[in-house]
Amino acid sequence: MECTVKQDLVSSARGIQVTSKLRRKRLNSIVLYDDGGKEIGKFQWNLRGIWMTGCIACLTPADLRRAKSEEGQTTWSFSLKDGIVRISINDECLYEQPLLGECKERYSKAERFAFYDMTCENTFSYTPSEMEAGDRITPDCAGTCSEQKYY
Numbered sequence: 001m002e003c004t005v006k007q008d009l010v011s012s013a014r015g016i017q018v019t020s021k022l023r024r025k026r027l028n029s030i031v032l033y034d035d036g037g038k039e040i041g042k043f044q045w046n047l048r049g050i051w052m053t054g055c056i057a058c059l060t061p062a063d064l065r066r067a068k069s070e071e072g073q074t075t076w077s078f079s080l081k082d083g084i085v086r087i088s089i090n091d092e093c094l095y096e097q098p099l100l101g102e103c104k105e106r107y108s109k110a111e112r113f114a115f116y117d118m119t120c121e122n123t124f125s126y127t128p129s130e131m132e133a134g135d136r137i138t139p140d141c142a143g144t145c146s147e148q149k150y151y
Contacts, residue, residue: 002134004033004112015079016113017125022068024048029116030078034109041106042116043078045087050095052085055103064094080107
């Protein structure tokens with residue numbers, strides 16, 4: 001829990017805002033947890049595909065591929081508002097997939113997130129009014145957990 005960020009992902013209109021370099025092979029990965037810290041699943045995407053554990057596996061839409069910055073990093077948002085998975089760039093929703101049945105029920109419990117296998121080039125926007133960072137979350141380096149050791 002100290003390495004996660006708490007956020008009401010199902011109600012948040014803004015969602016999680018990330019700045020990263022979008023590539024064809026390297027994944028952008030967000031691990032989703034329930035309030036107790038149990039992993040629900042991963043949301044992953046790149047310019048080739050979009051995946052959500054047990055629920056989504058599809059090709060990245062052309063509009064989303066074209067919206068990436070020509071050079072450098074792109075700021076994008078991931079949202080689960082009202083049980084609908086959305087990826088937006090520049091406040092424009094470029095991917096939308098409603099979750100149904102078991103998937104909607106499963107991901108409606110997402111109250112925490114962390115980043116997985118993302119580099120220090122990446123950052124996320126911390127919104128204090130919507131988020132509560134775990135004690136070991138670093139403000140840079142893709143929101144990864146610090147290597148601080150406890151004795």
